[in-house]
Amino acid sequence: MEAGGRRQQEERQRLRELRQEAVEYYRGHRVQQRVEDALNALFPLRPADLYGELANYFSKFSKAPVICKLVGRKVLDGVGQPTLEVEIYCTVKNYDKKICSIVMSSHSQIPENPLSETTEADEKERNDSVNTAVEWVNESLNTMLKNLKPTDQCEVDKMLGEYFSKKVEEKKEIQKQEEAAEATLTLTSCTPSATALPGEKKTAKPGKKVAVAERRIPPAEPWESVLCGSLAIGGTSLAIAKAAATISHIPLYLHIALLKHDQDSPKEMTLPLPMVTLLNCEKILPAKLKLVKEIILIPPVQLSLKQGIERVLDIQKEMMRLLEPPGKTTSPQLANSKKGRAHNTGKKALVKGKYEILTGTFKSPEEMVDIYVELINKFPFIIALIDPLRKEDRQQWSNICYALGSKCYLIAEDAATCISKLKIDQNISIPVCSGVVLKYINQTKVSDLIELTGLLDGQRHITILGSPDRESSDDSLVDLAVGLGARFIKLGGLSRGERVTKYNRLLAIEEELAKNGTLREANLKFIAFAEESQPEKQLSDVPPPPKPEPSPPQLCPPALQVRSLPAQLPANNTLT
Template sequence: MGEEGGGRSCGTTRELQKLKQQAMEYYRENDVPRRLEELLNSTFYLQPADVYGHLANCFSKLAKPPTICKVVGKNVLDGLGLPTLQVEIFCTIQNFPKNICSVVISTHFDVHENALPELAEAEELERSDAVSTAVRWVNETITEELQGLAPSNQAEVDQVLRTFFESKVQEDKERKELEKSLEDSTVPTPSPLTPPLPPPPPAKKKGQKQGRKDTLTEKPIIPPEPVEPILCGSMAIGAVSLAVAKTSAVLGSNPLYLNIALLKHHQEQPAKLTIPLLMVSLVSCGKSSPGKLNLMKEVIGIPHPGLTAKQGVDMLLEIQKHINQAIEMSPPPKPETRKSQNGGKRGQSKGKYEVMMGTYKNAAEMVDLYVELINKFPSIIALIDPFRKEDSEQWDSTYNALGSKCYIIAGTASKSISKLLEDGNVGILRCSGLIVKHTNQTTMSDLVEMTNLIDSKKHIAVFGSAEGESSDDSLVDLAVGLGVRFIKLGGLSRGERVTKYNRLFTIEEELVQNGTLGFNEEHTFFYLNEEAEKAAMAGELPEPPEPIFATEVVEESAKT
């Protein structure tokens, strides 16, 4: 016991001597006495407290740069009172741990209205499991993996997170394969059954012409693609990556949007930064609205590029006031009869889009409807998700017909960012641009790579918020730093949305004061369509209309 204690004491003494020796070498190499003498000579007229402050600043410059010492995950509530993930970053600064910042990430779960109780309960359990798994990942492995890393090295942090996530994906794959093998070994093999005879063809009615049925048969409906799997807990990756980026900005006394811009431009500060054009929801349509219009999910207002963000919001608020007055003055909808609810021609709705309550059109008819809509209302400059992603032929037709007049944007019809980056191609559908969201395992490096890919394809990027959003306004900084064309924040109501609009106003004011505010160009659609571009060069197309509105089509209206 004594020998052990004596050995420990000797070891401690040697460690102290080594530290003293290192301190003397540092003292001598950095010429600390001379620096102190210069500092004291230059501040002889200051009070002792001021001298000590200057000394502290001097030594802080010689201190080791801040490093991550702890990452903490917590289960908090989003703007709808549903669980989501909060991440806090602690850094070691001058030998002391310090809480630097926190972020809250939006979940990928959509908000379903009038969902069946059993489906709502199942999604509630799935959401709870996703958040609790993410909290566990952050508080256990991720905090260990990031200890000692500098938050300023975003690429290294994101690579650590990516490697961790890939290992979790592999674990999940192996678990599912094991479960499947166990299930196959326990389920007895059924004996082969004789297939039933096909039913006889229907009797031909008297007077019916041969081949008439074939002419009326519609093309088979392409079944919906399987939903992309989302690994439970993946939001931990995106949240931690954002928290580290924000930590680096705080430690460097920079706004987050500037750090993101530096990341996008390879640490070279751009001369100008632009404010994304707003996409503001003005009217909610579909089955949640009092009317009968099911073609569109919402009508979105887009201010003119020449206006500031504040001017644009003021204009849209005035438009929204008149819209609300018109809706209040309109007569209430008539109650639907039993026939229209349960009978009638609902059996013929399969594979069609419900444009009005009880009125259905197939995908080919929808192309004509959109062309007529844009020709009649040239101020509509964007269509978001006009079709299911399975109706690729109609995406092509709509793009060819309207690509020179408005943006055709893929939102839910697009693949996830991870899949798009894996394919290296954004042209899965014929469209003008994509809606980008920061959710799940998307890191800051992924966002930079994704927007660079969109830019290289001459597409436009729309930065959007998830439905289950929080009051965290970081996504506004991300949109500005990434230099996207539009930002889609929803309506001008609810605290979590208004917080983001206010953040956009603040950033705009800062850029004006710094002289670094750039201006958005007018809307031109020619470069999005080769044929339209050639026609424009020949002077055969008129000037594009002044933009006002966009429409987001309700994808769920397509019955599959």
Template sequence: MEPGGERELLPRRHLPELRHQAAEYYRSNEVPQRLEEALNATFYLRPPDLYGHLANYFSKFSKPPVICKLIGRKVLDGIGRPTLEVEIFCTVKNHEKSICSIVVSSHSEILDNASPEAIDADEKERNDSINRALEWVNGSLNEMLRDLQPADQCKADELLGEYFAKKVEEEKERKAIEKEEQEAAISAPAYVPALSAVTPSGKKKGGKLGKKSSVAEKPISPAEPIEPLLCGSIAIGGLSLAVAKTGATINNIPLYLRLALMKHDQDLPKELTMPLPMVSLLSCGKSSSGKLKLMKEVMLVPPAELTVKQGIERLLEIQKQMVRLLDPVSKGPSVLKRISHLGCLITGCDSLEQPLILLQTACRNLGLELGIDVQLAINCAAHELMDYDGQQWSNICNAVGSRCYLIAEDAAKSISKLVEDQNINVPKCSGLIIKYTNQTKISDLTELTRLLEGQRHIAILGSPAGESSDDSLVDLAVGLGARFIKLGGLSRGERVTKYNRLLAIEEELAKNGTLRSGENHGFVDFAEEALTVEELLNACPTTEQDPWPSEHSQPLLAQDQNPLSLHGSTLHLNEATNLDPSIFP
């Protein structure tokens, strides 16, 4: 056929010769029969279509894609701090191809009113961690994951877990050697003359004359020390998520479906439920003084009967009303400039009731009733409220647990340790806010959500303070069946990107007919549960041991437990709840 001329059908007389040549060429393989079948089905095609059909036919028998290269980069998160980006390349049909990249959200507290020394130390620690993660990704982890099929998530997480455990042991050995060297260097203490107990001029030691000693008030217990993190651990979580996203991309399915398959042992559920967004509208604690700092964050949750789109539209209207109430004179620019890193309005308060009254007024202006048309959630500094006293937390659960959710935002242990212990060893609560950070792996997250459901806890996927523009967190929440998702406010690009992804997934599920309507979950009456357990124990023979044996430690706080999870806990109030002061001892 001449170039530019009309295409002609392939003459049938050429087919026997073509079959013979192909059969001779591929006689040593399993191809002849397949080629024969393919040619018999394509004799009527034009030559260009024939070649494409053959290519598509034999591509089904090609080697599955494998990871060939990892690239780690230092990038900036939503507030300008360094974090990690991971890009995965795979060999697909003998060609190297970039499949996907993810940006890891860094989990660290935003230092407000911190000293310059503390800020410098935090920046140095963060940079050291990212640099170490880059060394791992571009070096040893690159070699370790090469030729691994990204569809094998369990194998990838197993390798990453073994690598992390090895690094932890190396760090312990390094610190032990440093300690021995320091002890050897201080072989004998330097001689220091004893100080005389007699003060100059014959005066006695003591306070100033004329000043009475006063009994100091009981100070608020300091926050428990943050669990030490291995420098560079962010590489483990980042790579696990990148492998999961790569596997989804290669299989031409969204990430949330891949996660749903993993959670349900490759048996995809017929319907998926969208998580309810917990939207932050006010950040008032850090800009207030004294005990007013207990009210860290005020959030609203749309009712379950609304779609995500309807719920977000309703909350946007409430936010506009709040802007008008906070700044009635101007048109809003002065207020809108005061946006926190969480993407919500910043305002101080003169009383704990003030932000709640503000929300209630904004709802009433729109004809909405707080507690019915929209739900209230409060993020409070629980460790300052209850002084790390587990009995107080138990009392408040018994008092209001049947009318609201009580959520532990910071788990007492890391996700990997929670999965390892197979027990949500936290004070009595309705559920946990899970943040995908550091060495957390996808398989850990999948197992933890199963564990939460088995122990009748609700799972909430939470966004860390140092958020990035990567929207994978939303797919995690949908695929793992989280009850709520906490993304911050409806401002700032890194926050809004995730809300847009939430809307897109809802639209896709509705279009495919796989969207399940929201379900209202009942609240746990902790008081009745505790009474039931106590009755069971009273029926048992009395012993001289602790009346609360270890197997019954879940309903109440274990005595030797580190109650770190009290910090930053959330009260999700579904109705107006009056706290009786008598519940506090």
């Protein structure tokens, strides 16, 4: 009996335990189900999607990405010349990862009529400059910019500018020491002589008539030297801007627009009109110079960019057919030659203060203005003249702007100076003009472009972004042009991979803006200059037009529908 009683008690105890487990199980199941129902009501997503949403939410509280490493590398540009590549690595959510890279396009100024020795020295200097730039990026700049936020473009550019200024001062100090040593050596090795040396000019005798010199254009200004390694400054600034856009998950052109407009996102954006070089007309011969160096097509504004490019390609094919000679000739060629090689070479021509527009045909500065006026009156669909005169001929720049400013754009490309100096003093080496071609080269920083284009916009001058002489396949220039709101972009002909890549990027941006509904149609308005404008005035001193700006004439044949055939004239017209 006792054994049976114990068994009954054990069974009753086990039954109570099972009942308790069942209660707890179903209670927990109901609680879990309620939690899942509540989560599904708040987040109607699959579990994997829910976890992703939660991860994105909590990632907002993580530390902002910072620069952890810069890598500089020597690479080749579009014509096989050395240039600089900059890679940016950032620490993102406690992991170091490569964000982006850019390849700089470089630009070298070659003086008029350089000798072969000068060209060789230029190539050596270019190679040394790239090597120095790589060293700067991998050492000094890598240490200096570590742990900075890539989104803080102003702070980064400020530090880059200070570093560059320090290098400039070091270079000046070295030059002073070298000049002092050379002067000391000259004084100790030379003996003064009272006799006139052979070939020394004698002073004119009193009373002798001296012929009055014909008015001549001031001699060419000395070309600006480029500090060895300056590519590192521009390359690093642009690479960091691209890294900031990548981290923010926005395209580079939108990031540039936000920087320019103080983070105020533009509701609409206008694509720059492409200036497509169709023909190169200048022969590469000693001291030979033609009136028209290039023929450039600008698609009409009423067409989409895609339609305009297709129209230009059709015209290019037709030009190839028309220029197909039975044998080899020296006729104009399609724009597929290497840029930067159309400089005059060989012996210097005699200076007579006149332009040689054709072989043996000389025109004074005043006559040049008359020629252009006649050209525009005869062909009103020409809407732009690029570098129609030498930059030193400021008086005639003023005259031609007054005569033609309301009919076409008078644009300074090589007649302008580098961006860094133009930003400091607008009156340095720039004549009165309708607009300026800006090139992202050497020590140019993103902040410099933003500041200068803002200044030009405020003074109603147009901005054109142009490719440097020696291009790379990097298409960041297109994003810069779109983000800065440039009126035109000058990329050269529709040939060679490094150019076509940029045209394709422009087409992709057009498609993206059209899809987002933020694409605004471009418009062309010329700038009428007041008669009293003076050549020595700065850009900000150009007076407002006396009357409303007229729209450009639309006199193109319906078959072509080409807005213009603007002629770019020689960048540094040689005086003969």
